[in-house]
Amino acid sequence: MIWKLIFLSSFVYYCSIFCQLVNGQVTLEIDVPDKSSLLITPRLIELAKKTSTISPTNDPATGCKICEEVIGNIISLRRSNATREVMRDYLYYLCLLYTRDGPVGCKKVDTLIDIVLYIIDHKEDLRPERFCAIYFIQYQCKDPNADDWTIPLPSYPAEVVKPDIKNDDGKFLQILQITDVHVDPQYTPGSNAKCSEPLCCESGIPDNDDNAAGYWADYHVCDMPWHTMENVLETINKTNENLDYIYFTGDIVSHRIWDTSEKNNSETIKKFLGVLETNFPNITVFPILGNHEPHPADAYSPESVDKNSNVSSQWLFDLVAEEWSKWLPSDTQTTIRKGGYYTVLVKPGFRIIALNSNVCFRQNFWLVFENNDTYDQLKWLVDVLSQAEKNGEKVHLLAHVPVTDEYYSCTQVWSRELTKIILRFSGTISAQFNGHTHSDEFKLFFNSSKVTSVGYNGASFSTFVGNNPNYRIYQVDSKNLTVTDYSEYIFNVSAAISSLSPPKWYKLYSFKDAYDLPDLTLESLETLYTQMKSNNTDNQIVDLYYRFRSRDSEPSNEEGCNLKCKQYIVCLASASDAIESVSC
Known part of the structure; x- marks a missing residue:
């Protein structure tokens, strides 16, 4: 159980500074300087104590009320003419009070403070209910003034053009997916892998050999060194001569989110894309943005924010528009610079649509400003x-944040609307490709009890947290562009942790072979899902599915998956929006 706790507490850290507000993780012994002592009131400490006794199941209403009171205090303080310095200190000590982030993790306040002040200063109708309804969806907090917007869908056309799509003499396309690489320039082999900070393997002396950061990777709360990133790309290049395309589905920058900057993020992004181009000079890469690329992390500002403002995301869109131009045609520039998304007609009959789904991520502070x-x-x-x-x-649809996941990452309305679009155009969308969750999993979309679309999650190259690193190669029918199989490649961190020799990458499984499927048609996937639900999900197929989620990692296998866990991961595989994920 310890690895799940480590993972969950680490993931929650990467929320806003208040995402742990009602999760019962409270630190009350903090050193408040004189200038802030009057702001950290006994009432705030009392509310913090209450958070240790509530949960989404036993008292969700109280969780929402606490959130609304604390956020209301923040808004009121700023509107009482509190300075930037006072607001920064107040948020910092609230972070210490209500979370386990500690002095280092709470430094993220420094990266967020200008966005917080901009939102409070420029949104006159800002109310705490808005924040709480977005960030605490698991408590189902309500915002009575929320805009329940919708996207109109067209009726089905009377006629559809059927072009002559070549099947390349029966050959299959080979498409590489790599995702969530999270390269950490400060990763230091031999450093302390079990530290008290939100990201380890960067410094410090371990108390024993087991807690020393591995040369190639580590199962603890760590990201990946550059030399391992270079190793995987070199390995793929040498062992896969017939690749046709590469899908990179986001997240280059590390989880060191309290220390981001435009300069550092830009350097990491450009270096990674350069290494990718060097290793695959003749293969087109279709990249998308992750939630860790912007500064601050997760923050994608809306168009209404001045593009020259220090809180705007325009710098990132301009950067990737330039960097991606080595692979993408010039007609993608407009939408990339507008919002980091694009479409490309790869060849007659085959189109790729690349979304910036990070805008729906609940940790995007700007959702409070414009949702x-x-x-x-x-x-x-x-x-x-x-x-x-x-x-x-x-169409192949690429998006970093999937419609649903175990963290309810995507906001309710956005996930609902995207699901409606996917179902409406299920005859056009051959497959979806996602990242973000770091879990090897798939998502089935049902319409009238029938599977009509499938999304594949490429897991993560980063081990964060407790995973084996991976990459994936899809075999795709060159005529109808459906996935006919895929192979997952990994190396075992336990085997490589004490060795300076290059890690041994190997094929963990073929999807079709592992699940004994004749093919990966929607009908076969529906049959597979029915089998997963058999015997109340307590079966060998779900055992295998769980094993693959962390790529057969030792920490995950040691923890195991009880019946409740099995029911949960099977439920997630068919949840269609954020609310259904919460229900799981």
Whole structure:
């Protein structure tokens, strides 16, 4: 159980500084300087104590009330003319009071303070209910003034053009997916892997050999060194001569989110994309953004924010528009600079649509400022899919944050609307490819009890936390663009941790072979899901599915998955939006 606790506490850290507000993780012994002592009131300490006794199941209403009171205090303080310095100190000590982030982790306040002040200063109708309804969806907090927006969908066309899609003499496309690499420039082999900070393997002396950061990777709360990143790309290049395309589905920057900057993030992004190009000079890469690319992490500002402002995300869109131009045609520039998304007609009949789904991520502070179809992206998606449908094209849909996951990452309305779009255009979308969760998993989309679409999650190259690193190669029918199989490649961190020799990458499994499927048609996937639900999910197929989620890692296998765990991961595989994920 310890590894799950480590993982969950680490993930929660990467929320906003208040995402642990009602999770019962409270530190009351803090050193408050004189200038802030009057702000950290006995009432705030009393509320912090209450958080240790509530949960989404036993007292969700109290959780929402505490959130609303604390956030209301923040808004009121600023609107009482508190200075930037006072607000920064107040947020910092609230972070210490209500979370386990500690002095280092709570430094993220320094990266967020200008966004927080901008939102309070520029949104006159800002109310605490708005924040709490977005960030604490598991408590189902309500915002009575929320805008329940929707994206209109077209009716089905009377006629669809059916172009002559070549099947390349029966050959299959080979598509590499690599995701969530989280390269840490400060990773130091031999350093302390079991530290008290939110990210380890960077410094410090371990108390024993077991807690020393491995040369190639580590199962603890750590990201990946550059030399391992270079090793995996060199390995793929040498062992896979027939790759046609590469899908990179986001998250280059490390989890050191309290120490981000435009400069450091830009350098890491450019270096990674450069290494990718060096290893695959003749292969087109289709990249997308992750939630860790911006500064601050997770923050994608809406178009209404001045592009020259120090809180704008425009610098990132301009950066990737330039960097991605080595692979993408010039007609993608407009939407990339607008919001980090694009579409490419790869060849007649085959279109890729790359979304910036990070705008729906609940840890994106800007959702409190504007919670709508940011960058008009979903409206654009419907327009592109409508034209693709009329032209008889098949589409691969790339998005970092999936529609649903175990953290309810995507906001309710955005996830609901994207699901509606996916179901409407299920005849056009051949497959979806996601990242973000660091779990090897798939998502089935049902319409009238039938599977009509599938999303594949590429897991993560980063071991964060307790995983074996991986990459994946899909075999894709070159005519209808459906996935016919995929192979997962990993190396075992336990075997490589004490060795300076290059890690031994090997094929963990083929999806079709592992689950004994004749193919990966929607019908076969539906049959597989039915089998997973058999005997109340207590069966060998779910055991295998759990094993693969962490890529057969020793910590995960040692922890195991009880019946409640099995029911949960099977439920997640078919949850269609954030609320259904909460229900799991």
